[in-house]
Every structure is written in structure tokens, then in C-alpha cells.
Amino acid sequence: MKLFTTIFYLIIFLSSLLSYYLFKKEKKRHKQTSKLPPGSMGWPCIGETLQMYSQDPNIFFASKQKRYGDIFKTRILGYPCVMLASPEAARYVLVTQPHLFKPTYPKSKENLIGPSALFFHQGNYHARMRKLVQTSFSPEASRRLITDIEKIAVSRLESWSNGQVINTFVEMKKFAFEVGILSIFGQLENKYTEELKENYCVLEKGYNCFPTKLPGTAYHKALMARRRLNRILAEIIQERKEKKLLESNLLGQLLKFKDEKGNMLSEEQIADNIIGVLFAAQDTTASVLTWILKYLNDDPKLLDLVKAEQKAICESENGEKSGLTWSKTRQMRLTHRIILETLRKASIISFTFREATVDVEYEGYLIPKGWKVMPLFRNIHHNPEFFNEPGNFDPFRFENPPKPNTYMPFGNGIHACPGNELAKLEMLVLLHHMLTKYRWEVVGSANLVQYSPFPIPEHGLRARFKKEI
Numbered sequence: 001m002k003l004f005t006t007i008f009y010l011i012i013f014l015s016s017l018l019s020y021y022l023f024k025k026e027k028k029r030h031k032q033t034s035k036l037p038p039g040s041m042g043w044p045c046i047g048e049t050l051q052m053y054s055q056d057p058n059i060f061f062a063s064k065q066k067r068y069g070d071i072f073k074t075r076i077l078g079y080p081c082v083m084l085a086s087p088e089a090a091r092y093v094l095v096t097q098p099h100l101f102k103p104t105y106p107k108s109k110e111n112l113i114g115p116s117a118l119f120f121h122q123g124n125y126h127a128r129m130r131k132l133v134q135t136s137f138s139p140e141a142s143r144r145l146i147t148d149i150e151k152i153a154v155s156r157l158e159s160w161s162n163g164q165v166i167n168t169f170v171e172m173k174k175f176a177f178e179v180g181i182l183s184i185f186g187q188l189e190n191k192y193t194e195e196l197k198e199n200y201c202v203l204e205k206g207y208n209c210f211p212t213k214l215p216g217t218a219y220h221k222a223l224m225a226r227r228r229l230n231r232i233l234a235e236i237i238q239e240r241k242e243k244k245l246l247e248s249n250l251l252g253q254l255l256k257f258k259d260e261k262g263n264m265l266s267e268e269q270i271a272d273n274i275i276g277v278l279f280a281a282q283d284t285t286a287s288v289l290t291w292i293l294k295y296l297n298d299d300p301k302l303l304d305l306v307k308a309e310q311k312a313i314c315e316s317e318n319g320e321k322s323g324l325t326w327s328k329t330r331q332m333r334l335t336h337r338i339i340l341e342t343l344r345k346a347s348i349i350s351f352t353f354r355e356a357t358v359d360v361e362y363e364g365y366l367i368p369k370g371w372k373v374m375p376l377f378r379n380i381h382h383n384p385e386f387f388n389e390p391g392n393f394d395p396f397r398f399e400n401p402p403k404p405n406t407y408m409p410f411g412n413g414i415h416a417c418p419g420n421e422l423a424k425l426e427m428l429v430l431l432h433h434m435l436t437k438y439r440w441e442v443v444g445s446a447n448l449v450q451y452s453p454f455p456i457p458e459h460g461l462r463a464r465f466k467k468e469i
């Protein structure tokens, strides 16, 4: 009996010891895994917003990465954020675990673009809209637009060559807008293009302003312009439906769409996605084109080489007379590498935003639910481990492909840019005509960077164009 009691107490004692050990171990593991990334949260509420906006944001991010490593925390615009500066971490958020992180934009911006635009969404609705957008901007669809893109490029270049100093960025925006309209609507009556342009200009002026609905403010004017855009789009949609013009452009795809229950898209969903695409397509392409001019202007030898490449295309069989073709654009190897290097060096989309939808543990750090998560594309593109001498403009580095997941000018994963082929194509077309028929000189200083909010050379790069005889 005594032996039985002793064994009983021994078992109790040993199992308590084991439980205590396991409890301590679990507590230690939880403690280890649930620590927040290093970094500083700055002042209450505003966090480090002032530091980020009062200095070059790139210096802000780079100095943080140097101090804390590839994963660090901060607080921007009142939101706690985790910044990710390694290709693996960016891939984790954007590609392998995108369901843990949702796209996130301020409500005020969502209201201007339209809440049904695909980039605000996740899941089924996003996948459906994305398929339509991808089909409309696929290489096959884009190549059918070459001749019309050429017409736009030729006419825009012509308008610059009257000896006036132009703001390159503003002019490139006009080019990108017209190509955007072409790819969304196909041929569109001039009156509609002008009405869309006029109202879109008011809309974008309010986009980065303080979002107050007080009449007279830029934000309020933008909201009013957004309503007018809805009316113009409704008229175009009505006309296309009546004339049964359901082509393969984006509007045609949106009008033809039916889900598995036979439901079609509402006019509001169509309008939001059209404005969303215009928004995604214009300033991005325009600022990359502006940087290309700046980098070529800074490197006369490279400019001669790329002019020679483009002239050779003109002189090739049926060169200029028959117009550009898809296969001719595939011969523009150096021009293409210049575009790739500009996308890397200028990294006009320095980072993107997501929000953790649950508590996430990554590399031993806790990313709490509700925190913003920012993959830092620019830091990755400027890391010497992946791009030798990253500060140099060297298009020849793209003779070899970059290491996987280190080059993301168009993002990565389920929200990666569906317009990337169209963007590259329109840049190639414009550059072809510009490099074979025009000379330009930069007027005044262009060494500082201005944020619009994308980075562009100061004053939008003022330049004077001349037609070469």
C-alpha cells in the first residue's frame, strides 16, 4: 500500500514537473515569437510621419533599414506599420500568403476613384475583375493598338516641337491619358474624350488634398467631378449598348461580363473600374517616361547608342513607311533595357500598402492584426546585394535577368500590374518616334526630385524639343 502511495505521489510530482516545463517552454516560445519587429513608433498619433515627409522618403527608409534590418516597425499617418525590405518578405506578403493581407487605402481616396475598382478588393470579385482587365491589356490585345498608339505619339511630339519650353511630365501625362482612353474604349468620340479629360483633371487635383467636403475645396471639387464622370460614362455605356458595340477593349469586356448566375456588372462597378484603370495608368507611365528623358540627357553616349538602335529599325526593310509592328518593338533591345533600368533606378512606386487581416508571425516577429504592412520595392531595387552599384544608371545590367523576386517595379502576386505590357509598349512607341525625329534640351536645373506624389525630376523636367530635318 505504502509503495503504491509513493508511486502515486511520484507520478503526480513528475507530471507536474513536466507540465511546468512544457508551460515554461510554451511561454518562452510565445514570448519569442510574439515580439514586435524593432524600430521606433515616433510621437503619439502622428508617429514618424513628419520625419518621413520632411526628408527624402528614400533616405528615411534606407536609414531605418540600415539601423534595424530588413523588418522594422514605425507609425505613419497615425497607422502602426511594419516595413519589409527583403525580397523574401515582400514575396511572403504579396505572393505566398496574400490572403493574410488585404489591400488598404484611405476611404477618402476610395470615394474618389470608386469603391468597386478592383485594386480595393480581394477574393472572388477581385479575381473576376482582374481577369477582365488582364484580357484587355494582354500582349495580344495591346499589339492590336500599336498603330493607334503611334498616331497619338506622333501628334503629341508634333505639339511639343514649336520651340516652347514644355513641362515633360505634364506632356507625358497627356500622352498616357490618351493611350489609356484608347485601351479602355477603343475609338471614342472627341467630345467624350475632352469631357473625360476635363473632369479627370479636377478629380486628380483633389486626390492628394485634405479630404474635406467643404464646398470650394479641392477635395469637394474632385467629388463633384467624379459624379460628372459617372454621368459621362453612363452616356457612353448607353450608346455602346444601343449600337451593340461590345468589342474586346476593357469597356466591351466589362459590358459583356456575366457571373455564373447570369448577373451582369452594375453601371457603378463598370465606372469605378474604368476610373481605377485610368488612375493606375496615367501618372505611373508619365513619370517613368520623364525619368527616361532625364537619364538619357545625363548620358550622351547612351543616347547615341539608343538613337542608333532606333534609326536601324527605321532603315530596316519597310522600316518607317509601314509603321511600327509588334516584331519591330521586339528588336528594341537596348531601348527595352533602358525602360527596365529606369523602372529600377527611379522606382516610382517605392512601396505598396497592405493590412494584416489576422495576427501574423513572420521570421519570429509578430505583425498584429490591423497593422499596415509595406513591402519596400525601392530598398530592394537599391540593395547592392541584388543590383551592383545601384546608384548608377546601367541598362546593360539587364543583359542578365535579375535574381528572382528582386525586381518588382510592377509589383508581384495577385495584385501585380496587369497593364505592364501596355505600359512598356507605349513607352517603346513614343521613344521610337522621339529618338528618330527629335532633339531635346533640358532647360534649367533638373537635379532635385519632386514628389507628385510619384518622384519626378524637379519642375517636371522642363525641356525644349526640335524636329530633326
Ligand code: HEM
Residues within 6 Å of the ligand: 118, 119, 120, 130, 133, 137, 180, 183, 276, 277, 280, 281, 282, 284, 285, 288, 348, 349, 352, 353, 408, 409, 410, 411, 412, 414, 415, 416, 417, 418, 419, 420, 422, 423
Ligand atoms: C510604368 C507604368 C506602371 C507602373 C510602374 C505600374 C506599377 C504598378 C504596381 C507596382 C502595381 C501593384 C500595386 C500593389 O500591389 O499594390 C500596379 C497595379 C495595377 N496597375 Fe499598374 N503600373 C503601370 C502602368 C499601368 C497601366 C498602363 C495600367 C493599365 C492600362 C495599369 C493598371 C494597373 C491596375 C488595374 C492595377 C491593380 C491590379 C490589381 O489590384 O489586381 N498600370 N501597377
